[in-house]
Each structure stands twice: as C-alpha cells, then as structure tokens.
Amino acid sequence: MNEPWRPSWESTAVYRARVRGCLLGGAVGDALGYPIEFSALDGIRAAHGARGVTGLVTTGSGAVGLISDDTQMTLFTAEGIRQAHAQQPSGRLGADAFRLIRWAYERWLATQDYAGSPEKCEIGPAGGSYTGPRDGLVTEAWLFARRAPGNACLSGLALDFVPDPAAPLGPPGPINPDSKGCGAVMRAAPFGLTGAAPEDAFDAAARCAQMTHGHPTGYYAAGALAAIVACLMTGESIEGAVLRSLRLLARHPGHEETTAALHGALDLAAQGAPSAERLQQLGAGWIAEEALAIGVYAALVAPDDVERALLLSVNHSGDSDSTGSICGNILGARHGDHGLPHAWVERVEGRTTIAALADDLAATCGPR
Structure with a gap:
C-alpha cells in the first residue's frame, strides 16, 4: 500500500515564506508609494533629492509606513480566499467561494464607511448581504482608515454582484462596465498564493475583479497578476511567469490592451538602463x-535587488502606491519575506497582522 505523499519541511517553509513575502512585499511597496501617490516626478525629486524617495517617508499626517487602500483590499481578499478554501479545500473556486470573497469586500467597505470609528461599524444588509460574525480583519482598528479608495471599488461594492463561474470571460461585466482602473489588479495577488494552477488563479482573480471593474482590461490585468504570482510560487523566473500569463491572456477575447502592456514591459526591460523616465x-x-x-x-x-526595484516602481508621476504594491507582490512571491528589506518591513503599518494572515492563508491552502 502506497503511503500518502507529504510535503517536505523545506517545501512547506519555502511556500510559507513566499506567501508572507507576497503580502508583506506588497505592503512595503504600497507604503513607499503612498506619500507620493499624487506627486509629479519633478516634485518628488524637489522634495526628496535627485533620486526621489530612497526609503519610507512621512505622509501629510507625519506618520511613516502607512499603507493605502491597495493593501487594505489585498488583505481582505486574502481573508476571503482563506475562508473559501477552508470550506472548499481543493479544486477551482466556485460561486460559494466567490460569495465569501464578496462578503470580505463588504467588510472592507464597512471600514471605509466608518473610517476612524470602528466602534460604530455596522455590517449587514444595508451595505450588502453579509450578516456573519464580526471577526478577523474587521476587528482591526488600524484598518478603519480611508486612504483614497477608488470610486469603482466603492460604487461596485455598493451593488450585490457575485460572478457566475460558468459564464464566459470576455464581454464587459455588469458592474462599472467601462472601468479599467487599477483598483482590481492591485488587490489580485492573493489568488496566486493558494497553490492553484496559474490558469485557475487567473480565472478566479478575473471573475472577482468583475465585482467592481467590468471592463475586460480591468479584470484581465487582475487575472494576469494572479497568474504571475502563481508561477512565481512554483519557482519560475519573473520573465517566465510573465510569458506564461501572456499565453493565458491569449485565450480570451478582448485581451489586447493587457497583452500589449505586458509586451511593452518586457521590451523596455530588455533595453537595459532602467530609469524613471524610461x-x-x-x-x-x-x-x-x-x-x-x-x-x-x-x-x-x-x-x-528588491530595494532598487521597489524604489524604481514608486518614483514616477502617477499611482505610485499601486505600482509599488504590485512590484512588491511579485518580488515577495519570488524571494519570500526573508528577501525583503527588513528595515522597511519593520516600519510598515500592521505588519504583524499581515504576517499572521499570511501564515493562516499558507496553513489553509499550503502543500498537502
């Protein structure tokens, strides 16, 4: 009689470190970019020197290491995925799992509606359909902070939509069908942390992105990031993970904008001499x-060079916290938490909660 396969201690430790790295890395990139999110590159350099920001800097309130809505939503995504996998340990996520993730987003929405007043927080039918217990992340007072959440995320979650896992991807979704803002992609990395095949991570992330962003580019970008992270979790190179995500994108109608953007990143990287201008x-x-x-x-x-990459990802005129969080998700999944700049990790808001959630996710979804 064959003994059941059991993962080695080493493989389990590597998996856990990569889950931690992805969530903490995303938070670090977010915290680096959040204070300069709405600043032009010239203004960043005028305020912080010719190299721009070279580490965590204070926000307007004087705090250091604050995370934005990007990390907030990523954490609630991870919490919903963990709950879904606890009920459905194997196989592709289905409608019941998507409902649990939708409820997790409703809990995040409550932290925005009651920002600064967690003791007044009410979660229930008035804000959606969640009537479950108040536990987990929604008990964390530090998450009750409104950090420039996207309009599509707020308006989309005001409507109770759960995607049909059997419906074809491709046409615009019913919620904000013209929206392709980055609010869906910046929260998608946890779908790649579950041990699912890249194509399953892509599918789940894209469908859950439709809860707020109905434009195909908006939800395909989310699927692509989840697939990249899923590939990195198995030890693939970053370039190999991107190439595999491109093959997945090619299966779906309306993928052209997302595909062109990733090809642009690959081509630009091949030219060398990285800079903010490039x-x-x-x-x-x-x-x-x-x-x-x-x-x-x-x-x-x-x-x-995680530090160099993260600084490059935020020092530009644009959505610095979202680009920083995506870069951090990718590098954290590749290197694990031990490969992140520890001086930055130690100063990130909520890092102990983020690490604990990562460990819970790894314990629920990890190698068996």
Whole structure:
C-alpha cells in the first residue's frame, strides 16, 4: 500500500515564506508609494533629492509606513480566499467561494464607511448581504482608515454582484462596465498564493475583479497578476511567469490592451538602463494595464535587488502606491519575506497582522 505523499519541511517553509513575502512585499511597496501617490516626478525629486524617495517617508499626517487602500483590499481578499478554501479545500473556486470573497469586500467597505470609528461599524444588509460574525480583519482598528479608495471599488461594492463561474470571460461585466482602473489588479495577488494552477488563479482573480471593474482590461490585468504570482510560487523566473500569463491572456477575447502592456514591459526591460523616465513610457499606472506593466517592469529590471526595484516602481508621476504594491507582490512571491528589506518591513503599518494572515492563508491552502 502506497503511503500518502507529504510535503517536505523545506517545501512547506519555502511556500510559507513566499506567501508572507507576497503580502508583506506588497505592503512595503504600497507604503513607499503612498506619500507620493499624487506627486509629479519633478516634485518628488524637489522634495526628496535627485533620486526621489530612497526609503519610507512621512505622509501629510507625519506618520511613516502607512499603507493605502491597495493593501487594505489585498488583505481582505486574502481573508476571503482563506475562508473559501477552508470550506472548499481543493479544486477551482466556485460561486460559494466567490460569495465569501464578496462578503470580505463588504467588510472592507464597512471600514471605509466608518473610517476612524470602528466602534460604530455596522455590517449587514444595508451595505450588502453579509450578516456573519464580526471577526478577523474587521476587528482591526488600524484598518478603519480611508486612504483614497477608488470610486469603482466603492460604487461596485455598493451593488450585490457575485460572478457566475460558468459564464464566459470576455464581454464587459455588469458592474462599472467601462472601468479599467487599477483598483482590481492591485488587490489580485492573493489568488496566486493558494497553490492553484496559474490558469485557475487567473480565472478566479478575473471573475472577482468583475465585482467592481467590468471592463475586460480591468479584470484581465487582475487575472494576469494572479497568474504571475502563481508561477512565481512554483519557482519560475519573473520573465517566465510573465510569458506564461501572456499565453493565458491569449485565450480570451478582448485581451489586447493587457497583452500589449505586458509586451511593452518586457521590451523596455530588455533595453537595459532602467530609469524613471524610461518607466514612464509605460504610463502613469492609474489604469489597470499600466499599473501592471510598471510593476512588472520594475521587477524585471532588478529581479535580485528588491530595494532598487521597489524604489524604481514608486518614483514616477502617477499611482505610485499601486505600482509599488504590485512590484512588491511579485518580488515577495519570488524571494519570500526573508528577501525583503527588513528595515522597511519593520516600519510598515500592521505588519504583524499581515504576517499572521499570511501564515493562516499558507496553513489553509499550503502543500498537502
């Protein structure tokens, strides 16, 4: 009789470190970019020197290491995925799992509606359909902060839509069908952390992105990031992960904008001599495919120098916290938490909660 396969201690430790790295890396990139999110490159350099920001800097409130809505939504995504996998340990995520993730987003929405007043927080039918217990992230007072959330995320979650896992991807979704802002892609990395095949991570991330962003480019960019992270979790190179995501994109109608943006990142990285001016050829990052391309480009040009890549990803005129968080998700999944700049990790808001959530996700979804 054959003994059941059991993962080695080493493979389990590597997996756990990569899950931690992805979530913490995204938070670090977010915290680097958040204070300069709406600043032009010239203004960043005037305020912080010719190299721009070279580490965590204070926000307008004087705090250091604050995360934005990007990390907030990423964490609630991870919480919803963990709950979904606890109920459905194997196989592709289905409608019941998407409902759990939708409820997680409703809990995030409550933190925005009651920002600064967690003791007054009410979660229930008035804000959606969630009537479950108040536990987990929604009990964390530091998450009750409104950090420039995207309009599509707020308006989309005001409507109770759960995607049909059997419906074809391709046509615009019913929620904000013209929106392809980066609010869907910046929260998508956790779908790649579950051990699912890249194509399944792509599908789940794209469908859950439709809860707020109905434009195909908006949800395909989310799917592509999840697929890239899924590939990195198995040890693929960043370039190999991007190439595989491009093959997945090619299966779906309406993929052209996302595909072109990723090809642009690959081509620009191959030219060498990275700079902020060169990075800005990819756009500003306010829309999904540009944010993905910028985060990917920064990771490609400095795959083994996490600090350099993260600084490149945020020092530009545009959505610096989103591009930084995407770059951090990618590099964290590749290197694990031990490969992140520890001096920055230690100063990131909520890092102990982020690490604990990562460990819970790894324990629920990890190798068996």
